[in-house]
Amino acid sequence: MSLLIENASQVVTCHTKGRKFKAGKFQSEIGLLKNTSIYTDGGRIKWIGNKLPARFKSGKMKKIDARGKCVLPGFIDSHTHLVFAGSRADEFSMRIKGRTYEQIAKAGGGIISTVKATRKASKAELIELALKRIISSVSFGVTTIEAKSGYGLDTASELKMLEVISELNSELPVDIYSTFLGAHAYPKDKTRSEYLEEILYEMIPQIAKRDLATFIDAFCEKNYFSVADTKKIFMQGIKFGLVPKLHTNQFYSIGGIEAAIECGAISVDHLEVMKPSDIKALINSGIIAVVFPAVSYFLDIPYAPARKMIESKIPVAIATDFNPGSAMSENIQLSMSMAVHMLKMNVEEVINAVTINAAAALGISHNVGSIETGKQADMVIFDTPNYNDLLYHFGINQAEAVIKRGEVIYG
Numbered sequence: 007m008s009l010l011i012e013n014a015s016q017v018v019t020c021h022t023k024g025r026k027f028k029a030g031k032f033q034s035e036i037g038l039l040k041n042t043s044i045y046t047d048g049g050r051i052k053w054i055g056n057k058l059p060a061r062f063k064s065g066k067m068k069k070i071d072a073r074g075k076c077v078l079p080g081f082i083d084s085h086t087h088l089v090f091a092g093s094r095a096d097e098f099s100m101r102i103k104g105r106t107y108e109q110i111a112k113a114g115g116g117i118i119s120t121v122k123a124t125r126k127a128s129k130a131e132l133i134e135l136a137l138k139r140i141i142s143s144v145s146f147g148v149t150t151i152e153a154k155s156g157y158g159l160d161t162a163s164e165l166k167m168l169e170v171i172s173e174l175n176s177e178l179p180v181d182i183y184s185t186f187l188g189a190h191a192y193p194k195d196k197t198r199s200e201y202l203e204e205i206l207y208e209m210i211p212q213i214a215k216r217d218l219a220t221f222i223d224a225f226c227e228k229n230y231f232s233v234a235d236t237k238k239i240f241m242q243g244i245k246f247g248l249v250p251k252l253h254t255n256q257f258y259s260i261g262g263i264e265a266a267i268e269c270g271a272i273s274v275d276h277l278e279v280m281k282p283s284d285i286k287a288l289i290n291s292g293i294i295a296v297v298f299p300a301v302s303y304f305l306d307i308p309y310a311p312a313r314k315m316i317e318s319k320i321p322v323a324i325a326t327d328f329n330p331g332s333a334m335s336e337n338i339q340l341s342m343s344m345a346v347h348m349l350k351m352n353v354e355e356v357i358n359a360v361t362i363n364a365a366a367a368l369g370i371s372h373n374v375g376s377i378e379t380g381k382q383a384d385m386v387i388f389d390t391p392n393y394n395d396l397l398y399h400f401g402i403n404q405a406e407a408v409i410k411r412g413e414v415i416y417g
Contacts, residue, residue: 015391030319046383049411080149080384082364087329092123156190189224214246299344
């Protein structure tokens with residue numbers, strides 16, 4: 007059935023004009039249309055304008071009256087860790103009372119506690135937990151999600167996590183892109199060299215053979231994975247057809263940016279600690295800089311220098327980094343609000359950061375991330391006539407209807 011969204015007060019198209027992403031001054035361009043209708047059929051946008059042409063009026067059609075409302079492209083959360091078991095709420099309470107990371111780890115907290123719970127959980131249990139999180143994410147306007155492994159840290163458990171993501175992607179209307187993050191941390195039950203060998207010669211070949219991931223990721227940080235080991239992991243992943251993305255520069259600048267550029271990464275994520283040389287290296291690289299204001303808020307660490315990167319013509323995207331240890335929120339609208347106030351991004355830059363630039367961080371901006379004829383019909387209708395209200399009236403969810411491939415999936 008076709009869909010006609012009629013008479014929207016505003017349509018924020020985020021039009022690309024043939025570009026894969028928006029950088030510099032173009033990140034403020036949103037392609038605003040007023041009193042506009044949108045016609046979709048077969049899951050794609052067929053027409054945008056004021057009066058529907060006669061050729062589109064035959065056959066069954068669902069109509070949505072969007073008077074007094076604004077329509078945006080479906081949001082894309084390009085970095086999440088939504089598959090995990092267990093809770094770290096007690097650890098959170100300990101941290102805000104002044105306990106150090108080392109003290110929390112000794113008390114059984116930290117990433118290893120999530121690894122233990124995730125290893126123990128069945129696939130059915132992980133699917134049930136992740137499904138609730140995805141439904142919540144969609145309610146805030148997300149139509150495409152990236153999800154990582156990384157809480158297994160052994161071959162069987164990493165495969166289990168990726169199988170969960172694959173099954174959810176096949177069963178749900180949203181698109182879920184899978185990332186292998188075996189290099190998230192080192193497990194306690196193996197030496198570093200043993201675990202690196204397992205990633206390179208057991209995990210990656212099996213994941214590629216079963217087509218369980220599109221991307222490969224690593225946490226390139228002091229005390230985690232070195233630049234040299236990150237390069238080894240990425241080159242092996244590339245050999246097996248996986249596209250690199252990189253966690254880097256969260257706490258230290260150790261050369262992760264250069265490694266990402268050398269290995270042809272599609273995005274670099276976190277970037278709370280950026281030297282001038284790191285920013286300079288990203289200019290004209292074509293790599294998307296993905297930032298997480300919710301992580302900085304939750305951990306009380308510096309915010310990524312998004313303003314400086316935008317002024318340096320680096321394309322910036324925003325994601326939630328939803329995870330149990332540093333950003334337990336799937337509310338992408340909250341991250342958007344934080345970006346305006348804490349990253350000093352303007353509203354238009356933020357909107358592009360969760361639509362077209364977020365799509366580019368997954369290599370899919372040719373298909374989603376903007377409202378343009380021929381693109382997939384992924385949109386959100388908000389109960390306000392003015393897109394500025396989305397971040398002005400913060401702390402509430404104004405998403406009235408979430409549309410995926412021309413079908414209403416929420417609202």
